[in-house]
Amino acid sequence: MSVSIEHPAEAHTEHPGYAIFIKVWLVLLVLTGCLVGMSHVSQTYAVWGLLTLTPLKAGLVFYFFMHLKYEGPLFKVVVLVTLGTLLIFFALLFSDVAFH
Amino acid sequence: MSGHVHRDDYGARLGMWLFLVTEMVLFGGLFIAYSYMRYRYPAEFHHGGSELNVTLGVTNTIVLLTSSLTVVLAIVAVQRAERKRALAFLSTTLALGLIFLVIKSFEWGAKFHHGLYPNSPHLATLPPGEQVFFGLYFTMTGLHGVHVIVGLGVLSVMLWWVATGRVRQDRYIHLENSGLYWHLVDVIWIFLLPLFYLAA
Amino acid sequence: MTTHASTAQPSYLVDTGTRKGLLAWLTTTDHKRIALLYLYAMSMFFLIAMGIGFVMRLVQLTSFQKLITAQTYNALFTVHGVIMIFLFVIPGLSAVFGNFFLPILIGAKDVSFPRLNLASWYFFMAGAILAVLSLFTGGGAPDTGWSFYAPFSLKTGTNVSLAVFAAFVLGFSSMLTGINFITTIHRMRAPGMQWFRMPLFCWAVYSTAWIQILATPIVAITLVLVILERFFGIGVFDPAKGGDPLLYQHLFWIYSHPAVYIMILPAMGAITEIIPTFAKRTIFGYKAIAFSSMAIAGVGSLVWAHHMFTSGMSGMALMLFSLLTMVVAVPSAVKVFNWVGTLYKGSIDFQPPLLFALTFIFLFCIGGLTGVMQGALAVNVHIHDTYFIVGHFHYVMFGGTGMAFFAALLYWFPKMWGKMYSKKAIYASWFPIFIGFNMLYFGMLILGLMGMPRRYYVHLPQFHTMHVVATVGSWFLVLGLLMFFGTLLYAILKGEKAEDNPWGGVTLEWTIPSPPPLENFETIPIVTHGPYEFGAQEGKS
Structure with missing residues (x-):
């Protein structure tokens, strides 16, 4: 196993x-x-x-x-997921703001 | 109490990174608010930015970048069991952090002196967009300042622990995690510089 | 794996350290004790908020309006919402059953950061105490509703600042718990406990933890901005200074909608544990349920502006958010189909936990479908800010999370205390709960469609009949809940000893004694198969 x-x-x-x-x-x-x-x-x-x-x-x-360079993939994924989430929040908010 | 102390440095770093995730999102919320308002008041933000002191902003950037470098060098020193060097690097970081705060306070003091602070009579006469600009300026740099103070506190403890040998060649996870926090504070400042000081 | 005849370790309920009694509990780092600390505190808050809800229903009988003024009524619905949401449903299943069973289900002795876990509980209690203090200090109990909408929350003389700070502290507790659980799942799984061998409750807690750390900071900063606005007038949400209340709504709902999934996901996870045990059958579509949890967490974070359809957003945003809202129903429906699919051709053992689990499915479906109705833009304009919304979210939050909480409590009760409750008394309490619940909240749905606005102190004569029906329903509901809690309390104190595995479950918690020993497992188990293999179990014995 x-x-x-x-x-x-x-x-x-x-x-x-x-x-x-x-x-x-x-x-x-x-x-x-x-x-x-x-x-x-x-x-x-x-x-x-x-x-x-x-x-x-x-x-x-x-x-x-x-030290992200020296870490395994998990830490990189954590950071990317966070940035991705913020980016999506940002984009969806601007779907309101930018089309007023 | 349940006596099953097991050591998991990787887990500790993961926990720290997840905490940094919450910090990133916390400031991310402010950055979102900033862009919302800047989109709405481009001219006012431009004008508000011109009131800020670029020289001080850039100086503080260099100060913080350097303090970040010395933290990471302190970790290298600990890994190599060069305790004296580690202490020197960490002390430099603490000194630079203090310099950052001193410069910051001069900057804020000047703004207050010119009547530029939230709820001030002078600010109320400015166009709405500029009031929001200064509201965000004080909020974001203020919250960042709070993080600098917390970071200095944590790094002072690390200085103590390196001196007493609690942080050493085979056990430096606490220093590593404190360093991570300090770097994140640095990263946030990297964003604040162009958003406020270079907006003009 | 099933042998535990002689265990050297005493139960976690027995004080073994140097500290005894209350002090031993308040300084414990044992995840099981911390879970109970949360449970006792939360049950108290639940009963208080339930009492407030009961009084609010009485006000709608109008004859009680001599006792309760309009301003008090505003405070009541605010406090009811704040307590129920921040002190009961958000921490709810995650803090209690997540803490107690997550480590056991993955074969660990504790969470990754036991001391942080205790600290989270103290943050929780600090937030709770601050919330209570806000009622009696400053300008009096907040009257803004639990959503603290700007600009009213910036201007009202009531003690919003402290209440908002309390919510901030509670958010901090929630984030720390999330960090702890994610790390625990990544680091503490027993040998052989691969990701797809984890019980699905763990997947649900994992998805929840991600929302906790990705969304909570947004509301934290928003609440900080409200406080700064009240004390220093920074102007970000204040239209008089160029700020924008709509920005507040966006930021608030960026967290507070995903918070709904923080509340419901662990509930779904608990249901997913209960159904296979009482159908004596492996779960139908393991991976579909695991991934639907992650999908709900993901898509659920992108639908927040459906709370703002009538606030004057751009047409583009309206369409996008309406579409995304419909999409989030898909993974939820996947789960419902899988639960029903699991029951199909199972050998069903009808016990109290299953009864409440089925109640959950029924009520959650009504809650979910009325949610889809509101996702449609045209319908939303009609029912926005009416009792329909109130009815809908009580179906989801109470009929969903609440019932799942009860189901989980009934399911794991014998394991947690090593005692068994009176099943007959629980069945007896179910009838008033179910009947009262539907009278109260379906009554609200009808009132909403008729046009009754929410948060109103008074109502027009044409709404009176339904208000009476709903209020009478609330009496049944409260009666049933008191019977339910009374039965369990009696069982904790005087119940007969429970077996180690009263339901014939096959996940790891049923392989250890009831109540579990201090370190859960004498030796860390080695896992060789998936979580719900009833055949494998029978083959062995």
């Missing part, structure tokens, strides 16, 4: 080192700079910056700083 419960032992045996996180931090700083820069160009750029760079930054924090 195959036993289905996962063993509580750590999934990741090889821990990441300092360097990777410092690199991610540098990227985050650069992206923040880009975001500020874009917002000074025009309103359209500001909105595009908001819609693209912000989720990218958040994604980097989730993926590296919060």
Whole structure:
């Protein structure tokens, strides 16, 4: 009989080192700079910056700083389900707001 | 009391992530309210955003991003049993969190000084959309601030536990989970920056 | 698996630690004791709210209006709703039977976070006490209705702030319970307890827990906004400051509609445990029921604006939400068909739990179908905010969740206390409950179609006859409920000892003694087959 419960032992045996996180931090700083820069160009750029760079930054924090990269699929699914739910709430709300 | 203490770090992390789900949805509700109102009052939000201090907002972003980095580095240090380094990293995080709050309070203070606070006589003279903008600004940054304070409290305990060896190379789940919380606070700020400070 | 002749461990009801008596209960981390703590507290709240409902019906006899003023009536329906919803049906089956049986059904010794579990109960009690305090402090009992609609909730002088904060704290308790249950199901299943070998009650609790963590925070933040609005005037919901009450309605129902599924899903799960046991037959369509729970949780979160059809939403939103509302009836119907399919050609053992389970199916069908009626836009305009709505949700919440709660209580009672109740007394209580229930709430459906608006203190003469019928029904109902609870209370105190497996059930809880020992299982069982294999059981013995 195959036993289905996962063993509580750590999934990741090889821990990441300092360097990777410092690199991610540098990227985050650069992206923040880009975001500020874009917002000074025009309103359209500001909105595009908001819609693209912000989720990218958040994604980097989730993926590296919060160790999602090193976790199994369950944690990724949990995060995706949450974001998906919020997105659907948002879309359905705008089915009212946007068609007034 | 029932003596069946078993250790399940994976389960503890899962529990923490599920708690973070509730936090994401909590702020998600506010982000939904924000977009509802911004859709309704685009010009007023634009104007309201121009009243905010971009320099302070961006500075605070850098402060928080860096504090996030030092937390994750503290975990690496604990994994490598480099306790002194871990303590240094965590102390840096705490210091940066405090700096964030100080900057924040200057910012709020300036707004109050200009009569820009909910229910103020000056705010009542502004167009409705701007009143809502500042209502949301104070609510969202305020609630975020509360989370920063809670996070600082939790991380102070972690500093203590690393110092006393309760958090150590073979047992650092508490630090990991506290770190997760702190990162989420950081992520929320990542969204607040463009929504308010860069809205203009 | 069925041998448990000698058990070294004492029952969980016996104090084994250093603390004794009440203190031992209040500091326990045992999931079974926490379940009973919830049950005792909730039964008390239920009886209080039932009493309030009883008084509200008396007011509609008009001769009692000298005793109850209109303002008091407003407070009564608010408090009745707040207590019933936040303190009884939302925690309901999940907190009591979920806590008690989820770990046992998956072969675990406890939940993943036992101390968090106890903390959740304290949050629950704190919320309950705050809710009660809100009645007597500040400007008096809230008069907004349980939905706290803005802008009235922002302006009324009654103590809405505290009541809303109480709901916030209760929400926190609900979220923590959800986190605990999800983690428990992922981490604590016994060896061989694969996902599709779990009893379906676990699937129901799992789906519920997901709604608890995905929807509750929305209402939490909404209620925080109401408080901030009342204290600081932030203006998000206040039209005078550019805010929008419709945004409040959206945010409130984004949680509060899924909350309906938080209430009903574990109820359906309990029914799914009861039916196979008394049909002596495996469940019909295991996977269909498991997935329909998840589907209800998913689709049920996307229908909230059907509470707002007359609020002036866009045509697009009206059509979308009407369509989604109809869709959510499908997984619910799948379950009903599966229950009936399970009974078909089963060897039915007619016992009190099955009687209440069948009552659940009957009343829930009326509740569900009247719900579909309201999902139709044109009909909704006619019956919006009438007694039809009140009748409908009492059919779902009381006829559904309430009856399932009673059925589950009867089913698991011998296991929880190791005592057996008088079946005759339970049968006797069923008649006034069933007759009174239908007089009261079907009366309300008719009143609603006639045009009687809800929450009115007075009514026009043409509604009087039906109001009398409904009020008389409420007397039968209350009588039956008192008989029901009295019977069970007597059984707890003086009932005869129950067998370990009085119903011939085959899920794991029936393999351990009644009442269960402290750590449930002497040795963690190894599961080799699905949950409802009656044939396998007979083959062994």
